[in-house]
Amino acid sequence: MSREAQALLVVAAILVGTILFALQSVRRIKMDPQQFLVGGRSFGSLLLWILLAGEVYTSFTFLGAAGWAYGKGAPAFYILAYGTIGYTIGYFFLPAVWKIGKERGLLTFPDFFLDRYGSKPLAIGIAILQFFLIVPYVTLQLSGLQTLLTIAGYNHFDATAAVAGAFILIALFVFTAGLRGTAWASVIKDTLVLGAVIFAGIFIPIHFFGSPAVMFDKILQSHPHWLTLSSSSSGQGITWYVSTVLLTSIGFYMGPHTINAVYSAKDGDALRRNAIFLPLYQLVLLLVFFAGFAALIIVPGLTGTGVDRSFMLVVQRFYPPWVLGAVAGAGCLAALLPASALLLGAAGVVSKNVLGDAFNIATSDRARTLATRLLVVVVAIMALVFWLFDNKTLVELLLFYYNGVTQFMPGFVFALVWRRASALAVGSGIVAGDVVVAYLMAHQTIGTFGINPGFVALVVNVAVCVAITLAWPRRTLEEPAAVAASS
């Protein structure tokens, strides 16, 4: 058997095995919207931990973090820091969000705004915005998948069809198994990814250099400034690092998929206990950086999007096909399972907040489950088409995702602590923030003194929201009428 057949066979076995395991785990579960989208709000600490951690560890973490260590050096360290602060922020506000979600029967992220601000236009606007921010994030996972499958095939075949096949497979899996299936599949995914990362981050540096310390000596010899941040106010220097960590940690829980995971908790205490342990999971990233740094010495010269292939090329060139297949298989799960959570989040938002609330379609439990399932497939096909036609500007699109979703945070926080803020104020803030983001990202020549454009937009957003609230505070502060889920 040829080496590409061996490697790809291992990848296929990992994907099919994981899906079968997850389907087996949800065999007896009856699906309604509560079960399909938020796992019946029954997840205890361990499953919740794996789901929350698993959604964050995507193919961007697996390939992109190593790629950044390889291609940029110290700016990559922001990835290690922001999740940790994100979890700290989450410790304080997620239990309150969970409690409101439980008491009011909320299913989606825009539901929270609908319930707190009592404004359908605001919730529908947020639903549509989130939907459009999600598609490029899914598309990014597809490109990760393509990179992995191409390398696993020793560059001997065009991976486009394989990517489409794997993605349709995962969409059908989500169609069947819902959030609970994703959580169980994440158990296998996280185990395999951890194994792959330990191999790439510990075994490879020891194999080639004797120890990580010697590896860093070599990098400092050839790239003396690689391991510190530049102090200039242009490009990715210290100012950029600080503002990016703040922005992305604030936006950490603002995706439609993460809020599903939060609602799925059994109680608020499970979320607090989770937040305590989740930062430890971030430490895995240190090993991913090691893998990227090792590749910088072993396979130098990659540029542009090629840096994302860095440590996979090391595995391809120096290790047997089954090792390559196992590492690539773990990476494929790291692309597909977060993508499945994203599909589920986006589909839930559209079926509940757009079809249901805006057009009064599919409002019964049965119809809503069916609509959500079909939308999973529709969103998957949209992302696939988007990926086939435009896979050049993905990094920009990912940054747009974070810059965009972070603009929801002021309204989210004010809903909990400043009830005078009105739907108009929050909506205007979001619009102002997203307009500033789009403008700054489209005109990159405009300097922001090294500050991340999304952070500038967030400041504008908060200013607009506070100004409008002070001018026209909300007068009626009684609990808004229950407008959320039917169940």
Next chain:
Amino acid sequence: MTPAKAALRAALALVPAVMLTFAVPFVNRVEPRILGLPFLLAWITAWVAVTPLFLYAIYRLEGRR
């Protein structure tokens, strides 16, 4: 929760966050190397590793809810 406890809780949450952001300009260097890691990476890694201790202290302070 008393005001003193609330202030302590806020401080416990802020320390790791500040160390991972605003303190970084002051530790942006390679030497001294810690276990072979350049100092900046060692600093960030160490604060990520101890954040659970701070969150656990907050958890104990708040008590079960």
